[in-house]
Amino acid sequence: MKLTSLAGFSCWCPIYIALILFSLPVRTHAFPSAFNLQQYVSGTVMDESGLPLPGVNIVIKDRGAGTMSDENGKYTIAVQDTDILIFSFVGFKTEEIPVKGQTSINVQLEEDVTTLNEVTVNAGYYTVRERERTGNISRVTSEELELQPVVNPLQALQGRMPGVSITQNSNIPGASGTIRIRGRNSLRSEGNLPLYIIDGVPVNSSPITSSGGLLSISEGIYPLNTLNLSNIESIEVLKDADATAIYGSRGANGVILITTKKGREGKTDFNLGMYSGAGRISKKLKLLNTPQYLEMRREAFINSGETPTESNAPDLLLWDPDRHTDWQEELLGHTAFITDIQASVSGGNAQTSFLFGGGYHREDMVFPGDFGYQKITGNFNLNHTSANQKFQTTLSVNYGIDNHKSFNDGLFIQKAILLPPHAPSLYHADGTLNWENGTWTNPLSYLKKSQEVDTDNLVTNAVLSYQLAKGLTVKSNLGYTNLHSEELTKNPKSSNNPASESENSSQHRTTKRQSWIVEPQLTYTTTIGNGKLEALIGTTFQKSMTHVRSITGQGYAEESLIGNLAAVDEQNVLFQEDTEYAYTAIFGRIGYQWKRKYFLNLTGRRDGSSRFGPNNRFSNFGAIGGAWIFSEELFIKKKIPFLSFGKFRGSYGTTGSDQIADYGYYDTYRPTRGTGGLYPTGLANPDYSWEVNKKLEFAGELGFFNDRLMFTASWYRNRSSNQLVGYALPAITGFTSIQANLPATVENTGWELELFSRLFQTDDFTWNTSLNISFPKNTLVAFPDIDNSSYANTYKVGASLNSVLLYQSLGVNPETGLYEVADTNTDGRYDFEDRTVVKDLGQKYFGGVQNTIRYKNLSLDFFMEFVGQDGRNTLALFRPPGRNMENQLPGVLNRWTQPGDQAYMQQYSITSTANMAYERAAGSDMAISDASFLRLKTISLSYRIPSVYTEKIGLNDCKIYLHGQNLWTITRYKGPDPQSAPAGSLSYLPPLRTITAGVQLHF
Structure with missing residues (x-):
């Protein structure tokens, strides 16, 4: 299914709007009694800070007559002595005040934090109300995350945020994914990582290699x-x-702020959550059966004029032609069981509150054998406020240990797909591995090469603050992280064919990451005129230490000793690196709002990074943002009464990037193995400087019918220049590259649209729908002299960084039966000069649709993710049919067999000429096709047991639920998973179709 429009949704919009209008209350009017004397009441309406509130509705209860406060919050209204005035304003609690002879009534409205537009969002160094923010901040809450049976937070965010693209190519538990916030800014793939901050502490987000x-x-x-x-x-x-x-130099690729749960005032609560379920791969490929496979292989030998022998074709001469095994089911079709248990205790009083929690998660893999992932986590939070409310402190600790248990073969999934359907049985009758006289490699042998990774990770944060005077507060943010990962790979001799010579060996890899951060800050808040001023100034001192070491051990006498380096004959250090990174900055912010309608935000930062030479170590970054809530203007309130909220906002500024290796401006050396000498590994370049990303955005936000229908549209343009790359050098220099700046400019533009609607809202029934969709565009807008650089065969000016340069396919030649591509320059050769077709494998659009339906205590939530993109099709995923002992898709049956045939697939052959023709076709536009998809990402059905029953057994709340993940996918893509189609590999595991059932208890 190709997703090209939202017509299906838009056609319902008039019906939705009609339903909303129909559900609006009808106001009736009563005429005043002739015996009640009329009088006038005047006054001023203010917020909690004493600032006037313009546009407040003042209505006489049960009569409907009313007025509105002016620009200065003042009003005058004709009333009777027995009347009651109702003061209402979006974002504030409604007040009812009897007249009772008063001629002057001043009102101070209290903010209503439960209102949709009064949600407070975390902006990093400060917080801001949703309706008042000048920047673009997307937010998801715990309710959208906690039921999903996933390991890392990235998987839970897929499709839920506009402008945030998350791709999980391989669905191995705990495997790293790729996140891009508004596109790819850097030519280097490792230069596009966002900044992660957990409770104020920056965390190194680069995957553990x-x-x-x-x-x-x-x-x-x-x-x-x-x-x-x-x-x-x-x-x-x-x-x-x-x-x-x-965030200066760390904000070029966006910032991800993760806020953990905090203790709250109240009686001690105990929460317990549990779920369990099972998952299987969501898609298996339909492949050739045994007769079809044998026909393909025999025809390939005939077309090539070759004779099958026991050495080049044991599948034709030695293996049982009557066997058939579904190897995908045998090797990838096992059930992965999932178990998750979470518990927490919280409570406290007005001065001190706490939260202590822990969890256990286990998830099996779909491969035969004892493989899987498990983790144990613990978290603690403590909040304290002094009796005079001036001193506050918060302590947060998050600690977790996990274990990945898999095997040392990255191509196992691909091999499971490609195995011939009549390949030999896995075991002999006595239970030993079957090597079929050395004619194949038993796939279970790969699973005997175990790989185990143990990681423990600590993230802790403390915030101390003290109010020096009214509006003036000093505080300090203190953070520490410690990650330690140990990987052990065992390669036992028994995992190899007994006929071959081998020995027991092991690989060991250690990764340690430590960092600390100290950020003193001073904040000031005051009222100036009809506005409010907020100011912030602070400094950052941060240091990170990284240690990586890789060792091999060979010659273990027994398999049981593998991993004990004291028992090896030979031990070699393959790699060891210790690096330090120092970072310092001074930052500030000035925010001003006038009459709650006009907002200005100024931010700036001066950064210093140890990754640059002394001449370029510091750089400045800053931005200006503004917003106008035009719905607060009196003329808007009078002319467009159904518009409950309207805002225009915009911003412009610069951020940077220092995501490069440490010590790149030095000459670097490594020790030679065993001799005590040194050899050079890097050339010095003290002159390279910061990447700069200039960001521009305009946006509009609209709310209708008391915010029952909300719409947001954002347009952005980000330009990243002065690209930091490893500039390739000729081999004669003895070095592969040197760190340098290139005069390349990468531009990301796009539209982001969001729609939220409360379709129905009654005491018993609610239905909320939200939609987000993004239309990104990435372009290399400038790269002077690219044709003479090492990137000439990789990128093209005017095209996306996600593009590939391809041959132009001419299909199958009807006479030769082989694929042909265009020799564009007619020089008789096929090289990069002939790759004139440019295909963008980036996402054309992506987003998601969330529906939440509640009837009394029963709730149904379902979320659908959609992506529009092209990807590498099966021509690029498979090798030439018939050439190797590899299975194929049924589509290869439509092949050329004789001169004059018009076929999609070239003739079966084992010749190098046919292989070269196929490889060219796999590098042509013929290998790219539509990989768009619509996926039911999550669906949950839950029931909250009525309190009349839970109270009898001592429960405050009890919810039971059934959850489904990745239940179906609609796509035209023929490969394993359309999400991984741009990467193009058979080695990626498709997502699991998972069903879990759980319960949440609150004592």
């Missing part, structure tokens, strides 16, 4: 796996300059 095996296919291990998903209160993503510039 694996020495090989299954985890290496997914780019490593996600370092935040040990974070307890049920302990997350909210996740905010900062996108534009106004929101990110205060």
Whole structure:
């Protein structure tokens, strides 16, 4: 299914609006009694800070007559002595005041934090109300995260935020994913990581590299796996300059703020949550059966004029032609069981509150054998306020340990798909592995090469604050992180064919990351005229230490000793690196709002990073943001009464990036193995400087019918220049690259649209729907002299960084039966000069639709994710049919067999000429096709047991639920998973279709 429009949704919009209008209350009017004397009441309406509130509705109860406060919050209204005045304003609690002979009534309205537009969002160094923010900040809450049976927070965010693209290519538990906030800014893939901050503490988000095996296919291990998903209160993503510039050089790729749950005042509560379920891969490929496979292989030999032998075709001469095994079911079709238990205790009084929690999560894998992922987490939070309310302190500790148990073969999934359907049985009758006289590699042998990774991770934060005077507060943010990962890979001799010579060996990899941060800050808040001023100034001192070491051990006498380096014959240090990173900054913010209608936000930061040479170590970044809530203007209130909220906002500013290796401006050396010498590994370049990202945004927000229908549209343009890259060098220099700046400019533009509607809202029945969709565009707008650089064959000016350069396919030649591509320059050769077709494999659009339906105590939630994109099709995923002992899709049956045939697939062949023709076609536009999809990402059915029953057994609340994940996907893509289609590999595990059932108890 190709998603090209929202017509299906838009056609219902008139009906939705009609229903909303129909459900609005009808106001009736009563005429005053002739015997009641009329008088006038006047006054001023203010907020809690004493600022006047313009546009407040003042209505006489049961009569409907009314007026509105003016620009200065003042009003005058004709009343009777027995009347009651109702003061109402969006974002504030409604007040009712009897007249009782009064001629002057001044009112101070209290803010209503439960109102949709009065949600407070975390902006990093400060908080801001949703309706008043000038920057672009997306937010999801714990309710959207905690029921999902996933390991890391990234998986839970897929499709839920506009402008935030999350791709999970391999669905191995704990494997790293890719997140892009408003596109790709850097030419280097590792230069596009966002900044992660947990409770005010920056965390290194780069994946933990694996020495090989299954985890290496997914780019490593996600370092935040040990974070307890049920302990997350909210996740905010900062996108534009106004929101990110205060983070300076670390905000170019966006900022992800993770806020954990805090203790609250009240009696001691105990919460317990449990769920359990099972998952299986959501899609298996339909492949050739045994007769079809044998026909393909025999025809390939005939077309090539070759004779099958026992050495080049044991599948044709030695294996049982009557066997058939569904290897995907055999090797990838097992059930992965999931168990999750979470518990927390919280309570306290007005001065001190606490929260203590812990959790356990276990998730199996779909492969045969004892493989899986498990983690144990613990978290603690303590809040204290002095009796005079001047001193406050908060302590948060998050600790987790996890274990990945897999195997040392990253291509196992691909091999399970490609195995011939009549391949030999896995075991002999006595239970030993069957090697079929050395004619194949038993796939279970890969599983005997175990890979185990143990990680423990600590993130702790303390905030101390003291009010020096009214509106003036000094505080300090203190943070510490410590991550320690140990990987052990065992390669026993028994995992190899007994006929071959091998020995027991092991690989060991250690990763340690430590960091501390200290951020003293001073904040000031005051009232100036009809406005409110907020000021912030602070400094940052941060230091990070990283240690990585890789060792091999060979020659263990017994398999039981593998892993004990004291028992090896030979031990080699393959790699060891110790680095330090120092960072300092001074930052500030000035925010001013006037009459709650006009908002100005100025942020700035001066950064210093040890990753640059002394001449370029410091740089400045800043932004300006503004907003106008035009719905607060009196003429709007009078002319458009159904418009409950309207705001225009915009921002412009600069952020930067220092995501490069440490010590890049030095000449670097490494020790030679065993001789005590040194050899150079890097050339010095003290002159390279910061990448700069200039961000521009305009947005509008509208609310209708008392915010029952909300719409937001944002347009952005980000330009990243002065690109930091490893500039490629000729091999004659002895070095592969040197760190440098390139005069390339990358531009990301796009639209982000959000729609929220409360379709129905009664005491017994509610139905809320939200939709978000993003239309991103990435372009390399400038790269002077690119044709003479090492990037000439990778990127093209005017095209996306996600593009690939391809041959133009001419299909199958009817006479030769082989694929052909265009020799564009007619020089008789096929090289990059002939790759003239540019295909963008980036997302054309992406988003999601959330529906929440509640009837009394029964709730139904379902979320659908959609993506529009192109990807590498099966021509690029598979190798030439018939050439190797590999199975194929049934589509290869439509092949060329004789001159004059018009076929999609070239002739079966084992020749190098046919192989070269196929490889060219796999590098042509023929290998790219539509990979758009619509996926039912989550669906949950829950029931809250009525309190009349729970109170009898001592429960405050009890909810039971059934949850489904990845239940179905609609797509035209023929590969395993359309989400991983742009990457193009058979080694990625498709997402699991998972069903879980759980209960949440509150004592």
